Amino acid sequence: MEDFSLDELVRDNIKRLKPYSSARDEYKGVTGDMVFLDANENPFENGVNRYPDPQQRDLKAKICELKGVTEAQILLGNGSDEVLDLIFRAFCEPNKDCIITLPPTYGMYEVLANVNAIGVLKIELDDQFNPKVDEILQSANESTKLLFLCSPNNPTSNSFEAKDIERLISGFKGIVVIDEAYIDFSNAESWISRLVDYPNLIVTQTLSKAYGMAGVRLGICYASNKIISVLNRIKPPYNVNALTQIKSLERLSVPEEVSTEIQRILKQRDWLSLELETISFVTHVYPSDANFILVKVDDANRRYSELIAKGIVVRNRTTQPLCENCLRFTVGSQIENIKLITALKEL
Numbered sequence: 066m067e068d069f070s071l072d073e074l075v076r077d078n079i080k081r082l083k084p085y086s087s088a089r090d091e092y093k094g095v096t097g098d099m100v101f102l103d104a105n106e107n108p109f110e111n112g113v114n115r116y117p118d119p120q121q122r123d124l125k126a127k128i129c130e131l132k133g134v135t136e137a138q139i140l141l142g143n144g145s146d147e148v149l150d151l152i153f154r155a156f157c158e159p160n161k162d163c164i165i166t167l168p169p170t171y172g173m174y175e176v177l178a179n180v181n182a183i184g185v186l187k188i189e190l191d192d193q194f195n196p197k198v199d200e201i202l203q204s205a206n207e208s209t210k211l212l213f214l215c216s217p218n219n220p221t222s223n224s225f226e227a228k229d230i231e232r233l234i235s236g237f238k239g240i241v242v243i244d245e246a247y248i249d250f251s252n253a254e255s256w257i258s259r260l261v262d263y264p265n266l267i268v269t270q271t272l273s274k275a276y277g278m279a280g281v282r283l284g285i286c287y288a289s290n291k292i293i294s295v296l297n298r299i300k301p302p303y304n305v306n307a308l309t310q311i312k313s314l315e316r317l318s319v320p321e322e323v324s325t326e327i328q329r330i331l332k333q334r335d336w337l338s339l340e341l342e343t344i345s346f347v348t349h350v351y352p353s354d355a356n357f358i359l360v361k362v363d364d365a366n367r368r369y370s371e372l373i374a375k376g377i378v379v380r381n382r383t384t385q386p387l388c389e390n391c392l393r394f395t396v397g398s399q400i401e402n403i404k405l406i407t408a409l410k411e412l
């Protein structure tokens with residue numbers, strides 16, 4: 066990757082941008098006995114009357130301690146969705162550039178491309194749900210700025226093989242974004258340990274799934290110092306609110322609670338997979354490396370409606386490529402999973 070030049074990939078307007086400097090950016094030393102009359106806040110204390118730390122230093126320090134990265138290698142956002150949007154805005158020129166996605170996959174990559182007027186080149190996974198590495202690399206050109214790899218992939222629930230991912234990162238001339246929303250349910254190793262090897266790599270994670278904090282909206286972006294400093298220039302100053310910073314820090318401070326929950330979910334996943342195999346109209350249960358199970362049934366639209374009628378909402382993926390008649394079941398609590406299996410057996 067010696068010939069990689071980040072500067073050539075960053076949009077010109079972003080390179081020229083003078084970031085907005087917020088009050089709390091200009092004076093950082095927030096200590097108890099200072100008088101803050103710089104941000105037009107209401108002085109009466111209620112816990113959230115002050116603007117949040119725009120650099121989220123306490124939260125970042127905790128993440129760095131847990132993940133073995135430096136603060137200059139991370140950017141936090143209002144969910145992964147905001148992080149992904151920042152990546153589009155940094156690297157993709159509207160009405161000119163495009164991205165590569167590998168359907169069936171997470172729908173937000175395409176939505177964000179459409180919002181930002183960026184083209185989408187779709188290269189379907191093969192019938193084993195693995196990336197067609199040669200075809201992807203051959204299709205790439207100077208306008209394909211981003212390649213999205215979701216591993217473990219939603220909705221197929223498999224992780225891509227390390228050697229395939231490695232070939233893609235090495236061979237792709239733009240930026241490779243690995244979405245690791247489900248990495249904590251997988252035995253596969255996170256790619257954040259490889260950031261030092263690949264200047265064109267971005268890894269995203271989230272507190273929405275394994276960490277049980279979908280409601281707080283915290284997305285984490287890991288990349289080289291250079292990429293992070295580009296993204297920092299365009300992020301809204303107070304993009305991670307005070308409540309999110311507090312709740313996230315609390316949760317990250319009890320990692321043993323998080324891992325206990327993950328273990329319980331994995332145990333339920335294995336049980337659910339075995340039970341699903343016994344349902345008469347289930348034709349295939351795909352192996353899962355995440356907290357959901359993709360299942361092929363005789364008639365997905367019919368089974369989806371029948372489950373709704375029994376008060377159980379699942380995700381119908383039948384319109385997705387390679388997912389004809391597939392339903393996606395999130396692994397719930399033991400009670401919820403028993404309800405699902407009982408309902409399926411009654412159909």
Ligand SMILES: *Cc1c(COP(=O)(O)O)cnc(C)c1O
Binds near residue numbers: 146219244271272
């Ligand atoms: C759920 C999910 C996310 C999470 O997005 P947030 O905005 O952080 O909640 C990201 N990527 C994939 C593939 C997901 O399935």
